[in-house]
Amino acid sequence: MNNKPSLAGLSPEDILSMTGIKERYRGRQIFEWLKRGAESFEQMTNLPAALREKLADSFCIFSTTVETAEVDDDGTAKIALRMHDDCLIEAVLLIDENERRTACLSSQVGCAMGCSFCRTGMMGFRRNLSSVEIIEQFMHLQSLYGEISNIVYMGMGEPLMNTGEVIKSLEYFTSEKGLGMSARRITVSTCGITEGIKRLADEAPPVRLAVSLVSADPETRTEIMPVTRTSSLDSLKTALMHYQQTGGRRITLECAIIGGVNDRREGASLIAAWSEGLSVNVNVIPWNPASEIDFREPTMKNLEAFCRELERKKIPYTRRYRRGRGLNAACGQLAVNLDKNKS
Ligand code: SF4
Numbered sequence: 001m002n003n004k005p006s007l008a009g010l011s012p013e014d015i016l017s018m019t020g021i022k023e024r025y026r027g028r029q030i031f032e033w034l035k036r037g038a039e040s041f042e043q044m045t046n047l048p049a050a051l052r053e054k055l056a057d058s059f060c061i062f063s064t065t066v067e068t069a070e071v072d073d074d075g076t077a078k079i080a081l082r083m084h085d086d087c088l089i090e091a092v093l094l095i096d097e098n099e100r101r102t103a104c105l106s107s108q109v110g111c112a113m114g115c116s117f118c119r120t121g122m123m124g125f126r127r128n129l130s131s132v133e134i135i136e137q138f139m140h141l142q143s144l145y146g147e148i149s150n151i152v153y154m155g156m157g158e159p160l161m162n163t164g165e166v167i168k169s170l171e172y173f174t175s176e177k178g179l180g181m182s183a184r185r186i187t188v189s190t191c192g193i194t195e196g197i198k199r200l201a202d203e204a205p206p207v208r209l210a211v212s213l214v215s216a217d218p219e220t221r222t223e224i225m226p227v228t229r230t231s232s233l234d235s236l237k238t239a240l241m242h243y244q245q246t247g248g249r250r251i252t253l254e255c256a257i258i259g260g261v262n263d264r265r266e267g268a269s270l271i272a273a274w275s276e277g278l279s280v281n282v283n284v285i286p287w288n289p290a291s292e293i294d295f296r297e298p299t300m301k302n303l304e305a306f307c308r309e310l311e312r313k314k315i316p317y318t319r320r321y322r323r324g325r326g327l328n329a330a331c332g333q334l335a336v337n338l339d340k341n342k343s
Helices: 012-019 024-035 049-058 119-123 133-144 163-174 194-203 218-224 233-245 267-272 302-314
Strands: 065-071 078-084 087-095 099-105 108-110 124-126 150-153 184-188 208-212 251-257 278-285 318-319
Touching: 012 024, 065 108, 065 133, 078 133, 087 133, 099 133, 163 194, 184 194, 184 251, 194 208, 194 233, 208 233, 218 302, 233 251, 251 302, 267 302, 278 302, 302 318
Parallel strands: 099 150, 150 184, 184 208, 208 251, 251 278, 278 318
Antiparallel strands: 065 078, 078 087, 087 099, 108 124
16 A cells, blocks of 8 residues: 555646645646656656655655556456555546547446446445546556547546535646646536536536436336436436536437336437427437346347437437447446455
8 A cells, every 4th residue: 555645636836835846847847747647756857866766755656556457359448446545446448439539437436326227336335536536547547558538427436426526637637737638528427416517517617418317207217216316307407407508518318228127219208308408419328238237238129219219309319339348348337346445
């Protein structure tokens, strides 16, 4: 276990105040090295050797260490990170057919939301991640696999149950003092925490929003997504209207389609009616099987009827490709064995 303070994820100013270095330009130099994926102070060749040594004695680059790194045949990479308190989390690099490289980041160790179709939900909840622990996932992926253009908060955990730290990490990714990425290239995905959506709209950089809707039928949704009991479909719609009225862009409605649960044409009609007045794109995702979960994949026939109904109602939709299944890195499949989380 490494107890030295880490510098990854800090702005040049924060590096100066953390290390006590007086020369302002040194903060920027160290920041640039970290941004480029340096893994040791030894690599920072434009710093005097004595300073590199001093830094190495008192600080480390990352507070997390890469425990495993695997790459699937389709290029998807999954890493498991060990945290300072021995907890384990996962992060994924997705490469789509246009070669767009997206980091999928976790925001919590486990998840308390209990969606019944999700492997992470079965882990239970251990703790929230700090903004630095979120940022380090991106930096590890980038230093292992090269430059990354996009970020989605769709790994382990519900980002909007950890809104404060998620907003801090968004500020780092988008601000000029941080990585200076465009907020348009970042998507926060939620199961529908209405308070968090409002806070994101009011306080965060203008990132994209994805909502795991799954079903617009209150009974079905409550059954498979217990969050519906506290954040009802009506209050969710109100929060999304607020997000769009405050400048939010088109919202992605994620719909994991599960055989015999929400794969009927009528489900698509309900989604169309519920989303009236919102600018949305429905992401139709055939549910990814997981051995521990007693659901089945939808049939191709039902999936096609579902999509045809969306089309008939003039609701834009995307049929999502399946990537990373070999690594259990596809949607709803991120989970580490909680027994390995020893804290
Ligand atoms: S789908 Fe998201 S919110 Fe639901 S249990 Fe899984 S990680 Fe948590």
